[in-house]
Every structure is written in C-alpha cells, then in structure tokens.
Amino acid sequence: GESVGLHLPTLSVQEGDNSIINCAYSNSASDYFIWYKQESGKGPQFIIDIRSNMDKRQGQRVTVLLNKTVKHLSLQIAATQPGDSAVYFCAEIRVPNQFYFGTGTSLTVIP
Amino acid sequence: EAGVAQSPRYKIIEKRQSVAFWCNPISGHATLYWYQQILGQGPKLLIQFQNNGVVDDSQLPKDRFSAERLKGVDSTLKIQPAKLEDSAVYLCASSLDGPSVSPLHFGNGTRLTVT
Numbered sequence: 001g002e003s004v005g006l007h008l009p010t011l012s013v014q015e016g017d018n019s020i021i022n023c024a025y026s027n028s029a030s031d032y033f034i035w036y037k038q039e040s041g042k043g044p045q046f047i048i049d050i051r052s053n054m055d056k057r058q059g060q061r062v063t064v065l066l067n068k069t070v071k072h073l074s075l076q077i078a079a080t081q082p083g084d085s086a087v088y089f090c091a092e093i094r095v096p097n098q099f100y101f102g103t104g105t106s107l108t109v110i111p
Numbered sequence: 112e113a114g115v116a117q118s119p120r121y122k123i124i125e126k127r128q129s130v131a132f133w134c135n136p137i138s139g140h141a142t143l144y145w146y147q148q149i150l151g152q153g154p155k156l157l158i159q160f161q162n163n164g165v166v167d168d169s170q171l172p173k174d175r176f177s178a179e180r181l182k183g184v185d186s187t188l189k190i191q192p193a194k195l196e197d198s199a200v201y202l203c204a205s206s207l208d209g210p211s212v213s214p215l216h217f218g219n220g221t222r223l224t225v226t
Contacts, residue, residue, distance in 0.1 A: 031211070032210075032211055034214050034215075036217075041219070042219050042220075043115070043202050043204075043217030043218050043219045043220050044154065044202070044215075044217045045217070046214045046215070046216060049214055089153050089154075091153075091215075093210055093211050097159075097166070097167075097209050097210050097211050098156060098159070098167060098210065099144075099156065099210050099215060100156075101153030101154050101155075102153050103151075103152060103153050104152075104153055
C-alpha cells in the first residue's frame with residue numbers, strides 16, 4: 001500500500017505486505033529528516049533519520065528514501081506487522097535549528 | 112537508558128485556572144523541547160532550551176504560557192490562565208545536542224483537558 005502524504009492521511013495494508021508512506025517537504029534548505037512512529041497514548045518514537053547528503057538509508061525492516069529534486073521523502077516498511085499500526089510523522093529540520101512535523105499518516109495493518 | 116519522564120499523565124481543569132507540567136529529560140541531553148499536539152495534528156514546537164538558556168520561544172503564547180529549565184536539567188511548562196483551545200497533549204523531548212545534530216526523544220506527554 002502507498003500514501004500520498006498530507007493529501008491521504010490514512011493507509012490500510014494487509015499483514016505481510018510492504019507499506020510506503022510519503023511526505024512532501026517545503027523547505028529546500030532542510031538538511032535533516034526524521035521519521036517518527038506514534039502509537040495511541042504515547043509520544044513519537046524515533047524510527048530512522050537521513051541527512052540531505054544521502055538518498056537512501058536502511059534500518060531494520062525500514063528504508064527511507066530522499067528525493068531532494070522534488071522535495072519528497074518516503075518511508076518503506078517491509079513485511080508490515082500488526083504492531084506497525086500507528087501514526088507516522090516525517091519531521092524536517094529548518095533554519096534555525098527547528099524541527100517541523102507534518103500532519104502524519106495513520107497506518108492500519110489488517111490481519 | 113531511561114527515557115524522557117513527564118508528569119502528570121492527565122490533567123483536567125476549568126478555563127481560567129492554571130496548570131503546570133514537569134519534564135525530566137534523558138541524562139546528559141543538553142537540548143530540551145516542549146511541543147503542543149492537538150488531536151489529529153503533528154506536534155508544534157512551543158519552546159526550545161539549550162542547557163538552561165532559551166533558543167527559540169517564537170511560538171510560545173507568552174501572555175499565558177511560561178517555561179523554565181532550572182540548572183539545565185528538569186523543566187516546567189505553565190499555563191495561566193488556561194483557555195479551552197489549550198486542550199492538547201503537551202510533549203517534552205530532549206536531544207543530546209541541537210536538533211540538526213541528533214534526533215529528539217519524546218516522553219509520553221501530558222494530556223490536558225480544559226472545560
């Protein structure tokens with residue numbers, strides 16, 4: 001399943017499928033980006049980060065892709081599990097040293 | 112490593128009353144942040160401290176909100192008087208260094224309901 005960031009705030013995927021969550025950022029000067037996962041009643045939890053001198057970074061079951069040309073960031077989750085159900089936020093660092101969060105995408109994993 | 116601690120977890124007050132939230136960051140983290148998260152939205156920065164100095168408070172409603180970070184460790188955020196629109200989750204976060212260097216680690220927040 002795939003989302004289109006702010007214009008599609010919900011995403012439902014079957015357990016075991018791959019998920020793609022998209023995020024568009026506005027500031028071309030932003031040079032540090034982080035994906036956070038927020039479960040109900042909890043604070044945002046760090047997933048993975050990427051700096052602007054990279055196009056791709058991989059973690060455990062997650063991959064972040066950065067396309068600076070079109071100012072687009074995506075989070076790919078492999079073999080999505082029920083525990084991945086949460087709201088996912090991308091955050092960008094803007095001058096002068098402020099993190100800004102997007103609205104988020106709600107991911108629901110269907111067993 | 113212990114996470115960011117916040118208290119209380121929940122608070123219900125009437126409008127025009129005052130309220131205070133407390134935050135204990137991860138040990139050794141120089142930068143501390145307070146965010147406001149309204150239901151269905153992303154967190155919005157209220158204030159950022161570097162050690163015990165304010166780095167950015169441009170989005171803090173200073174007529175009613177105040178924050179301090181004593182001795183560069185714990186922090187308190189106060190609202191006086193509260194308005195209905197202040198109902199939100201107040202998140203505290205800390206980072207080892209500035210936000211361009213290290214990621215923010217969040218506490219579980221204080222859910223404030225103003226009636």
